[in-house]
Amino acid sequence: MTFLLLLAALIVLLYLGLPIFTGLFLLSLGVLWATEGTVAALGEQVFNQLDGYLLVAIPLFMLMAHVMVRGRVVDDLYAAAFALLKRVRGGVGIATVIACTIFAAISGSSVATALTVGKIAIPQMLRYGMSRKGAFGVVAGGGTLGILIPPSAPMVLYAYVTETSVGALFAAGLIPGLLMAAMFALYCMATEGRPTISADEELPRADARTISRSLWALSLPAFVLGGIYLGVFTATEAAGTGTLYALAITALVYRAVTLRDLWQGVEDAARTTAMLLMIIVGAAVYGYMLTKLRIPQQLAELVVSWGIGRTGFLIAVMVLVFILGLVLESFSIILVTMPVIQPVMHALDIDPVWYGVLLTLNLEMALISPPVALNLVVIKAITGAPLSEVNRSIMPYMLMLAVGIAALIYAPGIALWLPRTMGYGG
Amino acid sequence: MNRLAALLARVAVALSGVALVVCFALICIGVFARYVLAMPIAWIDHVAGWLVVAVVMLAAPEAQRRFEHIGVDVPVGRVSMRTARLMFMAGILSVLVVAAILLIEGWETVSFSRMIGMGTNLEDVPLWWPQLLIPVGAALLLVVAAAQALTMLRGGRPEHLPDTPNDTPRDLLARE
Numbered sequence: 001m002t003f004l005l006l007l008a009a010l011i012v013l014l015y016l017g018l019p020i021f022t023g024l025f026l027l028s029l030g031v032l033w034a035t036e037g038t039v040a041a042l043g044e045q046v047f048n049q050l051d052g053y054l055l056v057a058i059p060l061f062m063l064m065a066h067v068m069v070r071g072r073v074v075d076d077l078y079a080a081a082f083a084l085l086k087r088v089r090g091g092v093g094i095a096t097v098i099a100c101t102i103f104a105a106i107s108g109s110s111v112a113t114a115l116t117v118g119k120i121a122i123p124q125m126l127r128y129g130m131s132r133k134g135a136f137g138v139v140a141g142g143g144t145l146g147i148l149i150p151p152s153a154p155m156v157l158y159a160y161v162t163e164t165s166v167g168a169l170f171a172a173g174l175i176p177g178l179l180m181a182a183m184f185a186l187y188c189m190a191t192e193g194r195p196t197i198s199a200d201e202e203l204p205r206a207d208a209r210t211i212s213r214s215l216w217a218l219s220l221p222a223f224v225l226g227g228i229y230l231g232v233f234t235a236t237e238a239a240g241t242g243t244l245y246a247l248a249i250t251a252l253v254y255r256a257v258t259l260r261d262l263w264q265g266v267e268d269a270a271r272t273t274a275m276l277l278m279i280i281v282g283a284a285v286y287g288y289m290l291t292k293l294r295i296p297q298q299l300a301e302l303v304v305s306w307g308i309g310r311t312g313f314l315i316a317v318m319v320l321v322f323i324l325g326l327v328l329e330s331f332s333i334i335l336v337t338m339p340v341i342q343p344v345m346h347a348l349d350i351d352p353v354w355y356g357v358l359l360t361l362n363l364e365m366a367l368i369s370p371p372v373a374l375n376l377v378v379i380k381a382i383t384g385a386p387l388s389e390v391n392r393s394i395m396p397y398m399l400m401l402a403v404g405i406a407a408l409i410y411a412p413g414i415a416l417w418l419p420r421t422m423g424y425g426g
Numbered sequence: 427m428n429r430l431a432a433l434l435a436r437v438a439v440a441l442s443g444v445a446l447v448v449c450f451a452l453i454c455i456g457v458f459a460r461y462v463l464a465m466p467i468a469w470i471d472h473v474a475g476w477l478v479v480a481v482v483m484l485a486a487p488e489a490q491r492r493f494e495h496i497g498v499d500v501p502v503g504r505v506s507m508r509t510a511r512l513m514f515m516a517g518i519l520s521v522l523v524v525a526a527i528l529l530i531e532g533w534e535t536v537s538f539s540r541m542i543g544m545g546t547n548l549e550d551v552p553l554w555w556p557q558l559l560i561p562v563g564a565a566l567l568l569v570v571a572a573a574q575a576l577t578m579l580r581g582g583r584p585e586h587l588p589d590t591p592n593d594t595p596r597d598l599l600a601r602e
Contacts, residue, residue: 017513019495022520043535047557056474059481240453270442274485275494
């Protein structure tokens, strides 16, 4: 109950206009002063929270994504996918799902995926006869793959907070991510017709050069993930060498970036890192406050005494996370919920890798849940369509994500098979 | 004061960028040394961690100057101009308070570490050196938030104050 009251107080503070990091910080400090009268070694706690080797992966993955986005790789990816699928039923939509899946692995950002792919794909989908509902939905839905398909910054943070293997989490996210992409593609195939292409129409160009350049872009996630999965790199090293690889591709293959662009990308990556990791500053005080009030232990004891079991607990938590996802973004949800949920997970013997993938799927659903959904705002911004129309377009994708969550609760092996096969244990 | 705050924030974010580039270079050098030369360089892991603290604390003031810190945008987009202004003011004041607390607490941490001579895993590097990033970043954040608050109190409009928050995603990747 105390935890729910704290969450409600936090949401009130955020609705008053406070950034998440100050909301968390001030709420926690207020509670600590009221209950303990003092806060010990605050500066040290903040420093220790930020000074973690695994966290180094986050700014480096950000840098890699900024470099690739500035390299304009998505144009070729989409053209190549569309050229291959132009005669298939729902082909133009499936090409969008494929472009989203690959770009998700490159950028690790759902909003960036929806915007970057959407800007190119939506006009093409509408031009080749796809319904507006279908076109908007597939971009918003496909965009959500950004945080599930590895590498994924929220997964790195989750691994840091829960002390879970990043490699195991990345491996666990891969099959559910590809299954969701396949489900989205099948939906396009089932609901849309073949692209309507007139005889004299000029199709997006996909010559040998475009396809070979797309293969270079495709090789980046393969390089990063392959390095981690084969045990060659740690996640941080993969992020560093992945950035080097991205620099080489954009400079030598795409030749689309100048030094000025690159520096702008560096500064943007630094600011993105600050925006995300300043939440950790607030979370440092928040975690200390929870520990002092013994809230995680109390919740663990309460849940165990209720005897609701793993499935009951997971369903309850998924509902809570979904509601939080309507208000907060993924980093905040991980930092706000995990200190409380982790002891209960431990008590109920819930695999943290499994939960990490479930959490990420749920966060994806929040990204497209009206009324507060960044991916939908992006589509509104690209198309100028009324938000009500965009909201309606996303319902089938929300349903598919809900089915994905239910399937993953019922069959953890969907996520856990790959990491276990690769020897990550658990 | 606005000009000073903008100048400080821009210099700080440039230094943050330099820290990120150095961090990237160190990680790549570390990989090369470990896998090609078979000579792991242990200090790189520690320094990379400190560089992330530098990236965050030095870029946070510029993110504040651009009103980019993550929050809940929707209410601001749905209320009157006057209420939205009050909400932005509340946000700025909260940053001001948090920055002031971090400055004081960060400085106390630095002073304490210095007083008892706490070291790091690296020989000759005292802990207070990387810890100093917390009060320095907090001081810069304080200057930026104070400049924004003063502008608002005078009835002015701080640079980069959003008009319609929902139109621009906070994800910087999505703005390119």
